Amino acid sequence: MCLNNVIYRTYLKEELVAMTDLKLIVIFDAIMQEQSITLAAQRLAMTQPSVSNALSRMRHMWKDPLFVKQGRGIRPTPYAQKLWQDIEAPLHQIRSATDQQAFDISTIQRTFRIASTDWMADLFWLPLREIIEQQAPGINIHAVPYKVNGQRLLLEADVDMVLDYFEGNSERVTSQLLFENHFVCAMRTGHPLANKTLDITTFAQAEHLLMSLSGEAKGSVDAILQTQGLSRRISMTVNHCYNLPKILESTDLITSIPLPVILSSVNSGKLVARKLPFAIEPGPISMSWHSRNDRDPALTWLRKAIKEILKTTILPRIQRLSENE
Numbered sequence: 273m274c275l276n277n278v279i280y281r282t283y284l285k286e287e288l289v290a291m292t293d294l295k296l297i298v299i300f301d302a303i304m305q306e307q308s309i310t311l312a313a314q315r316l317a318m319t320q321p322s323v324s325n326a327l328s329r330m331r332h333m334w335k336d337p338l339f340v341k342q343g344r345g346i347r348p349t350p351y352a353q354k355l356w357q358d359i360e361a362p363l364h365q366i367r368s369a370t371d372q373q374a375f376d377i378s379t380i381q382r383t384f385r386i387a388s389t390d391w392m393a394d395l396f397w398l399p400l401r402e403i404i405e406q407q408a409p410g411i412n413i414h415a416v417p418y419k420v421n422g423q424r425l426l427l428e429a430d431v432d433m434v435l436d437y438f439e440g441n442s443e444r445v446t447s448q449l450l451f452e453n454h455f456v457c458a459m460r461t462g463h464p465l466a467n468k469t470l471d472i473t474t475f476a477q478a479e480h481l482l483m484s485l486s487g488e489a490k491g492s493v494d495a496i497l498q499t500q501g502l503s504r505r506i507s508m509t510v511n512h513c514y515n516l517p518k519i520l521e522s523t524d525l526i527t528s529i530p531l532p533v534i535l536s537s538v539n540s541g542k543l544v545a546r547k548l549p550f551a552i553e554p555g556p557i558s559m560s561w562h563s564r565n566d567r568d569p570a571l572t573w574l575r576k577a578i579k580e581i582l583k584t585t586i587l588p589r590i591q592r593l594s595e596n597e
Contacts, residue, residue: 383412391513452554453530456545472549481525
């Protein structure tokens, strides 16, 4: 056999192996991100048996189980976690080079997991669903409970996005500020203090409702009051935002709360928002995602949809109400 033919066939074999390995790595990356063979198959537009077969080949080639069952899902082995970290940068470069191809969101089948508090879901979920029905009927949005643990959720690929306050500082996470979460004093429209000037003493003497995720009946407001030699009575706490407006609407309780949390109730005239008699630093509200998905076209579309909702619906309402405090 001619030496050139031997060399050429050897080259083709090596190229074929390289292409096969790259395909397996892409499938492996999808399973790691989705933590599910079924969802990975949907993401890659493959059948579930095809992904399962690919996983079997990975286990044979890399001599590791890669994933083990955990409840109704799967979790990666330490080897899989290390491998994923090693391939992250090269895969990101490959995606950046190939993401220029035509993209049609109307044909995409995808599930996004978003870590968010209940009040952020109240702000964004309905208008987001309306956009999805019009533009991207194959997109699913699943809310994941958020406990100010966004960095871990993103680094471990438990979620695709954090839509709330983000506490982390990892270089592998990208955050984009949406708005500053300004605090107000909220109460029912007919409350005795609704039409009075709210000084700090009057504020402290009222009965308070506190939203506390931890359940502890103490907050930053109490530290501020203490510096003035004052304290307040916290008559009731809640650990989520869902029923907070309803409680305020039917009682003489007042609360210190970010304005967006009570936006709908103030807009409908059921609650009033008054300027607090002291300053509280606003909390930055962001959308955050892992840098591995910077060029993900579907996630890019989702980010644009969220910014459009913010620009056309949420920020104008916040600004109008802020001017009337």
